[in-house]
Amino acid sequence: MRKSPSAFNMVAVALGLAFLYLPIAILIIYSFNDSRLVPVWGGLSLRWYRELLQNEALLDAAWVSLRLALVSATGAAILGTLAALALARAGRFRGRLPFSVMIYAPLVMPEVIIGLSLLLLFVVADLDRGFWTTAMAHTTLTMCFVTVIVQSRLADFDWSLEEAAMDLGATPLRTFLSITLPLISPAVIAGWLLAFTLSLDDLVIASFTTGPGATTLPIRIYSDVRLGVKPEINAICTLMIGAVAVLVIVASLLSKRYSMSQEHKGALGAPM
Amino acid sequence: MLSDNSAEAMGVECNRAAPPQAGRVLLGIENVTKRFGGLTAVDGVSLDIMQGEFLALLGPSGCGKTTLLRMLAGFEKPDEGRLLLEGRDITAGPPYRRPVNMMFQSYALFPHLTVAGNVAFGLRQEELSRRDIDARVTDILKVVRLEGLGHRRPNQLSGGQRQRVALARALVKRPKLFLLDEPLAALDKKLREETQSELRELQRRLGVTFVIVTHDQEEAMAMASRIAVMNEGRIVQVAPPAEIYEQPNSRWIAQFIGDVNLFEARVIGDASPYLVAESAVAGPLHALRPGGVSPGTDIAIAVRPEKIHISRATGKLPANAISGVVADVGYLGDFSLYKVRLDNGATVKAAVANVSRRAEPPPALGERVTLDWPAESAIVLTR
């Protein structure tokens, strides 16, 4: 019953994809450019990837970003999942609406404002800005994404599964670890991956909250580019694109596997 | 009145289930009340559940059956009253510390575990060796006829198979009390009837005390050794199925269980052992006189349709008989349901068993007939 796409649709999709991906394709292609001058094609080579290995500053920044993403994504996954569970489990308590709106607010709040307010907080609290302040900031920012993802998974969660587990003798902790968590884990992992990529590519908030010794990769790239695009930057950006693409694909596979198992359940569950 | 009913129930139950220690109270429900906001879902329920019995909680939708069951399982805390399991107070105990297991209406199978994993889940919470767990899982899967399906996921099973996994998962824990909330509601009619007898058989074999919630009276009648009828949060009668059917203790139960003709009447005389009551609809009626009914009392006389004998009018009416015209005949295969319109406009239902192809054709639509029944078949209801 699937209609074959018309020529117009094909062209429209092709143009749209080109608009999105042409710049990225150019960046990837030029990362393999042998020439020092970015706009001049000097033949294929891995020269800039080799140079990158010598560029301590860039590698340090990449290492900072990686650790930051790991720490903040893990924090966000834990806090975001707990928030989603609390919201889903508490049912309709008074003040639930404002509470859930407050969870969603950071999704639409301009990053500059979040960054600035966190900066003020850290100044008032007299915290030295650096890795940990940025990790906290990223956790704050990304946990609401995790909450949204986990909450949508919990919307159709069958709470009688938890009751069944307790009925069979499992304590609340065992119930959570062996029933609830495995069942929502695709959403938690997808949330973690999203938090990881968000943290990896954040420039605005990090530039407010980080300090000396904790320069993240986006900040390093941004400041380097202002002095002119160096080919190593193309190389490291290509590596980042690769990493992010892998994560996004894993996340979407996870959610697809989940929705497929749901469909399967529906298909077999219906004829009774 | 509850207590003498339950004493009689035990008699029946011994015949039916032959439990090892009949006559012992397993779970005492004492004056239990549960409120949700302003709504009283369970209202001062007292009931003794006997060791080894098969008790059905029967009542219309919303009468509090599930709420009562959930309190027994430990998912809801009673606002008032106590639950005593073998004399021990378990009112406040959490579900995971009660030797009580429940089968959920939705089955609540763990979708990420296999059939064997589901069944073993409860055993893993106990201090048992792997070998014991495996042995008990294998045994119970055999009991519910699911051998060889242990590696499947719940979503790869039919509805009936899932139901049996849910059964196995709870029974493998060897509970003292097994609770089933509408266990057959999701099955089709044929499978439901098969499962009814399987459940009864299983209960008899294992000797576990079953409490089943249902709003289907035929299901309750077919399975239970004792039925507790609930209405609006209260238990209104507890008795074996036959007694509930033949001796309902109120108009409401008589109408809730099975089909019935109710004649409102006033007691006018005594013809020991019968009473004579004058009904506006059916004239003077005789019925066995229960205690405490004196002339002048307003009562209802209930007569089940299958107790009524229908015959062609012969002119003279015997006692305890009424006359009318056949207004409708519903052929239901094993019997036909006649609706007879009396001269004053009231309708009386009579069921005629189609036992043989008779020489004489049965009364037809529009024919004048006489309805009569033995006075012993009439039930006197004072409430």
Ligand SMILES: Nc1ncnc2c1ncn2[C@@H]1O[C@H](COP(=O)(O)OP(=O)(O)OP(=O)(O)O)[C@@H](O)[C@H]1O
């Ligand atoms: N968690 C709850 N919060 C508020 N009200 C509830 C809750 N659980 C049950 N009730 C109410 O208590 C009453 C009894 O509900 P219950 O589920 O026990 O009925 P039931 O006899 O099992 O009915 P059914 O046959 O439809 O399942 C209903 O009016 C229901 O709306």
Ligand SMILES: [Mg+2]
């Ligand atoms: Mg119910």
